[in-house]
Amino acid sequence: MTAITHATTPYDGQKPGTSGLRKKVRVFAQQGYAENFVQAVFDVVERAPGSTLVVGGDGRYYNRTVIQQVIRMAAANGYGRVLVGQGGILSTPAASHVIRKYGASGGLILSASHNPGGPDEDFGIKYNIANGGPAPEAVTEAIYARTQTIDRWVAEDTPDIDLDSIGTAKVGGLTVEVIDSVADYAALMETLFDFPAIRAAVAGGLTMAFDAMSAVTGPYATEILERRLGFPAGTVRNGVPLEDFGGHHPDPNLVHAKDLYNLMMSPAAPDFGAASDGDGDRNLIIGRGRFITPSDSLAMLAANAHLAPGYAGGLKGIARSMPTSAAADRVAAALGIPAFETPTGWKFFGNLLDAGMATICGEESAGTGSDHVREKDGLWAVLLWLNILAVRGVSVDALAREHWAKFGRNYYARHDYEALPTEAANALIADLTAALPTLPGQAFGPLTVAAADSFAYLDPVDGSTSANQGLRVLFEGGSRIVFRLSGTGTEGATLRVYLERYEPADGNLDADVGVMLADLIAAAEAIAGITRHTARTAPDVIT
Numbered sequence: 417m418t419a420i421t422h423a424t425t426p427y428d429g430q431k432p433g434t435s436g437l438r439k440k441v442r443v444f445a446q447q448g449y450a451e452n453f454v455q456a457v458f459d460v461v462e463r464a465p466g467s468t469l470v471v472g473g474d475g476r477y478y479n480r481t482v483i484q485q486v487i488r489m490a491a492a493n494g495y496g497r498v499l500v501g502q503g504g505i506l507s508t509p510a511a512s513h514v515i516r517k518y519g520a521s522g523g524l525i526l527s528a529s530h531n532p533g534g535p536d537e538d539f540g541i542k543y544n545i546a547n548g549g550p551a552p553e554a555v556t557e558a559i560y561a562r563t564q565t566i567d568r569w570v571a572e573d574t575p576d577i578d579l580d581s582i583g584t585a586k587v588g589g590l591t592v593e594v595i596d597s598v599a600d601y602a603a604l605m606e607t608l609f610d611f612p613a614i615r616a617a618v619a620g621g622l623t624m625a626f627d628a629m630s631a632v633t634g635p636y637a638t639e640i641l642e643r644r645l646g647f648p649a650g651t652v653r654n655g656v657p658l659e660d661f662g663g664h665h666p667d668p669n670l671v672h673a674k675d676l677y678n679l680m681m682s683p684a685a686p687d688f689g690a691a692s693d694g695d696g697d698r699n700l701i702i703g704r705g706r707f708i709t710p711s712d713s714l715a716m717l718a719a720n721a722h723l724a725p726g727y728a729g730g731l732k733g734i735a736r737s738m739p740t741s742a743a744a745d746r747v748a749a750a751l752g753i754p755a756f757e758t759p760t761g762w763k764f765f766g767n768l769l770d771a772g773m774a775t776i777c778g779e780e781s782a783g784t785g786s787d788h789v790r791e792k793d794g795l796w797a798v799l800l801w802l803n804i805l806a807v808r809g810v811s812v813d814a815l816a817r818e819h820w821a822k823f824g825r826n827y828y829a830r831h832d833y834e835a836l837p838t839e840a841a842n843a844l845i846a847d848l849t850a851a852l853p854t855l856p857g858q859a860f861g862p863l864t865v866a867a868a869d870s871f872a873y874l875d876p877v878d879g880s881t882s883a884n885q886g887l888r889v890l891f892e893g894g895s896r897i898v899f900r901l902s903g904t905g906t907e908g909a910t911l912r913v914y915l916e917r918y919e920p921a922d923g924n925l926d927a928d929v930g931v932m933l934a935d936l937i938a939a940a941e942a943i944a945g946i947t948r949h950t951a952r953t954a955p956d957v958i959t
C-alpha cells in the first residue's frame with residue numbers, strides 16, 4: 417500500500433466559523449474541497465507521530481464519504497490509530513468524551529449541527545483538540561491560513577473500510593477501530609447520574625417523550641432512556657438517524673419541535689418532554705404544560721445539581737454566555753460560587769472548565785453542559801433533569817414555580833430577524849453603537865436606561881480579550897435588551913434581540929411572557945430603529 421500525493425490548489429472561504437467549516441454539500445463535493453481542509457488540519461494541529469484521531473458525525477448525507485477519505489488521509493499523514501463510531505455515528509458530546517477517554521490528539525466531527533441535511537443541504541467539518549473541545553481561534557486561524565497555501569494532500573490508495581461492523585482494520589500503518597458509538601458515552605452518564613433513582617421513578621409511573629428529530633441522538637436515547645432506564649419502547653420518537661433528518665430542521669426549538677410542544681401542552685402530555693439537535697449538543701426541555709427556557713433550565717439545573725452523584729460535591733462556578741438571562745447568576749450568588757459571563761460560543765467556556773473555575777455552563781441557544789466533556793450536551797441536560805425530578809418527586813411546573821418563588825423570575829425571549837441585507841444590519845449596529853453613550857438616563861416608557869455598552873470579555877484564565885460581542889442596554893431594576901448579529905447564519909445577516917425582564921420573588925411570577933416583555937419590545941424598537949433599518953415590523957422567529 418502506498419501513500420499518493422495529490423496536487424491541489426486552494427479554495428477560497430475555508431475559514432472555520434463558530435463551529436467549524438460549514439457549507440452546502442455541493443461545495444464540499446467539489447474536487448479536493450474536503451481533502452484540502454482536512455490536510456490543512458493535519459498540517460497544522462499539534463500531534464505526535466502515531467497519535468490517535470477520533471472521527472464521527474451526526475449521520476447526515478456525505479458523512480460516510482468524508483469519513484472514508486479522512487481514514488485514508490490519516491494513514492498517509494502519520495496517525496497511528498483512528499477511532500470511528502459505528503456507521504460513522506458519534507454525537508458531538510460523545511466525540512468529545514471519546515477524545516478525552518482514549519487520549520486522542522484530537523478529532524474531526526462531521527456535522528452542521530441543527531442545519532438541514534441532504535444532497536442540497538448543509539455539511540460541516542469541525543476539529544476538536546485533545547481536551548475534547550472545539551479548536552480555539554489560534555488553531556482555526558492557522559488551519560485557515562494553511563488552506564490558503566495548500567498545494568497537496570496525501571492519502572493511502574485503499575478501498576473503503578467497513579464502517580458498520582465493530583472491529584479493527586489496518587490501512588497502511590494505521591489501525592482503524594470501529595467502536596460502539598454509544599457505549600462509552602452511556603457509561604459516562606451512569607457515573608454522573610442516579611440511574612437507580614430514575615429507574616425507580618419510571619417504574620413508579622414517570623413518563624416522558626424524547627424527540628431525536630431523526631438525528632444523531634436516536635441511538636443514544638434509545639439505549640439510555642429505554643434500555644437502561646426502563647422507559648417503554650416508543651418513548652424515543654424519530655429515533656433512527658436519517659441522512660436528511662426526514663426533511664426537517666433538526667433544531668430543538670418551539671418552531672421545529674412543534675409536535676413535541678403540542679403534545680406537551682395537550683391533555684395527553686407525559687410528565688416530561690425533551691428533544692435534541694442534529695449532532696446531539698442542544699436540548700429542549702418542556703414539562704407537562706410548562707416550557708422551560710434554556711436560561712431558566714441552566715439556573716434550575718445549577719440549583720439542583722447536587723442531587724446527582726456527579727455533582728454531589730457542589731459546583732465550582734456557573735458560566736453563561738452574555739445574552740443568556742441572569743437567572744443563573746442569582747443561583748450562583750445563593751450558592752456562594754462565582755458566576756461568569758462569556759461571549760456567545762461554547763468555546764469560551766473551555767478555559768474556565770479546564771481551569772476548574774466553572775462546573776456548569778449554559779447558553780440561551782439551547783446549550784447546557786458541564787465539565788464532564790468540553791462540548792454542550794443535549795442528553796446530559798435531559799438526564800440531569802430526570803435525575804432531579806426523580807429524586808425530588810415533583811413536576812417540572814412545580815419545580816419552576818418553586819425556583820421563581822425563591823429567586824425571582826427572569827422573563828425572557830429572543831426575537832430573530834433573519835436574512836436581512838447585510839448592509840442594513842450593519843448600519844443598525846453601527847448607529848446603535850454610536851448612540852450607546854447617550855442612552856444612560858433616557859426613559860423608554862416605564863424603563864430608564866442605567867447603562868449601555870458593547871460587551872467585551874477578558875478571559876480570566878489566559879488574559880485574552882474579545883471585543884464587540886454584542887450591544888447591551890441595561891435598565892434600572894435589572895431588565896435588559898441585548899442586540900447582536902448571529903455568527904452562524906448562512907444567508908444575509910440575522911439580528912438577534914434578546915429581551916429580559918426581572919421580576920422579583922414577590923412579583924408577578926406566572927404571567928404571559930409577551931405581556932411581561934411588551935415594554936421592552938417597544939423600547940428595543942425605539943432604541944435601535946429596527947423597522948427603520950430593516951423594513952421589518954415583526955421578528956421571523958421568537959424563541
Ligand code: G6P
Pocket residue numbers: 434435529737760761762763779781783901902903904905912
Ligand atoms: C453555535 C454554538 C453555540 C452558540 C451559537 C450561537 O450553536 O455552538 O455555542 O451559542 O452557535 O449562534 P448565533 O447564531 O447566535 O451566533
Ligand code: ZN
Pocket residue numbers: 529530693694695696697698
Ligand atoms: Zn448542535
